[in-house]
Amino acid sequence: MSRRSRTLMFLAGAAVIATALATTALHMPPFGTAHHPYGRRAVAAALRQHTANTVSSVNFDLRALDTMGEEYILFASVLGAVVLLRRARDERVARPEPARVSPPVTLLGVALMPVALLVGVYVVAHGALTPGGGFQGGVLLATGLHIAYLAADYRVLRRVRPMVVLEAADAVGAAAFAALGLTGLVAGAAYLQNTLPLGTFGQLASAGLVPLLNAAVGLEVASGIVVLLAQFLEQAVEITPPGPDRRPTTPPGPPPAHR
Numbered sequence: 625m626s627r628r629s630r631t632l633m634f635l636a637g638a639a640v641i642a643t644a645l646a647t648t649a650l651h652m653p654p655f656g657t658a659h660h661p662y663g664r665r666a667v668a669a670a671l672r673q674h675t676a677n678t679v680s681s682v683n684f685d686l687r688a689l690d691t692m693g694e695e696y697i698l699f700a701s702v703l704g705a706v707v708l709l710r711r712a713r714d715e716r717v718a719r720p721e722p723a724r725v726s727p728p729v730t731l732l733g734v735a736l737m738p739v740a741l742l743v744g745v746y747v748v749a750h751g752a753l754t755p756g757g758g759f760q761g762g763v764l765l766a767t768g769l770h771i772a773y774l775a776a777d778y779r780v781l782r783r784v785r786p787m788v789v790l791e792a793a794d795a796v797g798a799a800a801f802a803a804l805g806l807t808g809l810v811a812g813a814a815y816l817q818n819t820l821p822l823g824t825f826g827q828l829a830s831a832g833l834v835p836l837l838n839a840a841v842g843l844e845v846a847s848g849i850v851v852l853l854a855q856f857l858e859q860a861v862e863i864t865p866p867g868p869d870r871r872p873t874t875p876p877g878p879p880p881a882h883r
Contacts, residue, residue, distance in 0.1 A: 666681065676830075723776070744846070747761035748765070750828070796844075820833050
């Protein structure tokens with residue numbers, strides 16, 4: 625296909641998209657209006673499905689299929705990064721050097737790490753009740769685990785980061801979301817339709833399928849981010865380039881204290 629043909633095809637597609645966006649924008653309600661049809665319907669659906677957090681009701685009930693797509697975008701991104709950053713044949717792995725971290729930083733990290741992990745679990749588990757959910761809680765869990773890298777060094781992070789388990793958990797979390805959608809088909813409804821018992825409004829075991837989907841997303845996001853960062857850290861700390869210089873490469877910025 626010639627360059628002119630590709631340009632014409634692009635302009636045709638861009639014109640269609642621009643027309644659709646302009647039409648949508650012209651038919652949107654004005655800012656500040658008291659008329660919010662989607663909002664009223666979303667709140668009513670959340671109450672009907674015993675989901676105290678309306679945002680989670682939208683994400684994991686009304687638009688669960690879209691959320692599954694977002695989860696698989698992250699899964700595919702992590703998988704692509706792992707393949708791209710895999711160790712080449714002419715690269716070697718060197719032993720990470722010990723870091724020099726001040727005792728107050730280490731003490732603060734030791735105190736913060738369990739708190740961060742606990743908050744992450746809380747945010748995931750209460751995603752149907754309070755602001756947050758699997759995506760936010762998963763990021764908190766991954767962040768809490770990497771406090772070991774900031775408070776100690778890379779060697780400590782490697783000991784508290786079981787990569788084989790986390791790689792498997794990433795795949796399990798992604799597969800669990802898709803598998804949970806089959807409960808709707810088993811009940812004779814649509815895929816990912818919330819057909820499980822709804823429980824009591826405001827209780828942890830409420831909202832039917834929503835907390836289970838939240839947990840699956842939390843597992844996939846937390847594991848995926850740890851696996852992703854592990855690939856970058858391995859390249860920055862452990863991998864040495866080919867040639868006589870076998871010293872591990874270090875990331876730009878302040879010294880070895882953060883290896």
